[in-house]
Amino acid sequence: MDLFAQIAAELSTALDRPVVIDRTQTLGGGSINHAFRLDTSAGHVFVKTNHADRADMFAAEAAGLDELAAATALRVPRVLARGSTDTQAWLALDYLELGGPPAPARFGEALAQLHRHTADTFGWTCDNTIGSTAQRNTPHTDWVGFWQSCRLGPQIEFAKLDGAPRGLIGDCERLHDDLPAFFIDYCPRPSLLHGDLWSGNWGYGSDGAPTLFDPAVYYGDREAxxxxxxxxxxxxxxxYAAYDAAWPRDAGYRVRRTLYNLYHILNHHHLFGGGYASQAARMAGSLRAELRG
Structure with missing residues (x-):
């Protein structure tokens, strides 16, 4: 059975009615997966595909979307079906029309509402990916320990393997060891996070509803x-004004913002190389300067 025949069959099972694919349109904009819009007898469907060995990545993404949907704070695409052929893994979601009128205050309030959904531990029930990089989510009761072992630590190891400058690696290793100093007067709760909330992973529906997609879900500090x-x-x-009105950020956010974004810049260095090493070095240097006072 070829890819789109399998997708049609699985959608028929999931939706409990025959689904016929009338038209397939290739979509651009992604650097990791191939994406398509399917015009079907059941409406528009968004499908992303990758190599068959990335099936676990799609399974984790589907679980993350379900976790976000259960919080009912923000719109996310509904997971319809997923599967794989001998060569390709795929994930089928509701196709969402984006590009509606911006509603940033509504978005800020809704994100604060999402973050009020908490767990008993930091991390999550399964690992997932940040971009195409494996992201460890081993549950921890201690946030600092989680960030050391599941976020900053793995990126330091990638940086070593990728041949990053020794000064950058050294600064990151010292930050890893000194991490508790950034949390002396701050104890975050394990909030439900999207996990990869750059501007390419959120938008506004045709009705202005804030919408999230492409998550890297875990429970952690909302500041991340x-x-x-x-x-x-x-x-x-x-x-930001609406978020702070709903749940004010801590005064130490300005410094920890750089700490949390360092993780993503290190990951971009791992994935893309280029100038991200120098950007990461500047960030690590500024954090070290904060510790020196």
Whole structure:
């Protein structure tokens, strides 16, 4: 059975009615997966595909979308079906029309609502990916320990393997060891996080509803989500004002924002190389300077 025949069959089972694919349109914009819009007898469907050995990545993404949907704070695409052929893994979701009127204040309020969904431990029930990089989510009762072993630590090891400058590696190793100093007066709760909240992973529906997609879900410090909204484009001042009105950020956020975004810049160095090493070095250097006072 070829890919789209399998997708049609699985959608028929999931939706409990025959689904016929009338048209397949290739979509651009992604650097990790191939994406398609299917015009079907059951409506539009969004499908992403990758190599068959990436089936676990799609399983984790589907679980993350379900976790976010259960919180009912923000719109996310509904998971319809997933599967794999001998050569390709795939994930089928509701096709969401984006590009509606921006509603940043509504988005800020809704994100604060999402973050009020908490767990007993940091991490999650399964590992997932950040971009295409494996992301460890081993549950921890201690946030600092989680960030050391599941976030900063693995990126330091990638940096060594990738031949990053020794000065950058040394600064990151010292930050790893000194991490408790950033949390002396701050004890975050394990909040439900999108996990990869740059501007390419959120938008506004045709009705203006804030919408999230492409998550890297885990439970962690809510500041990590907010920090990423400032890394590659931002939702605007009204978003942050509304978030703070619903749940004010701690005064130490300004410093920890750099700490959390360092993880993503190190990951971009791992994935893409280029100038991300020098950006990471500047961030690590500024964090070391904060510790020196």
């Amino acid at each position: 989500d907010i920090a990423m909204t400032e890394l590659f484009g931002t939702p605007g001042a009204a978003f």
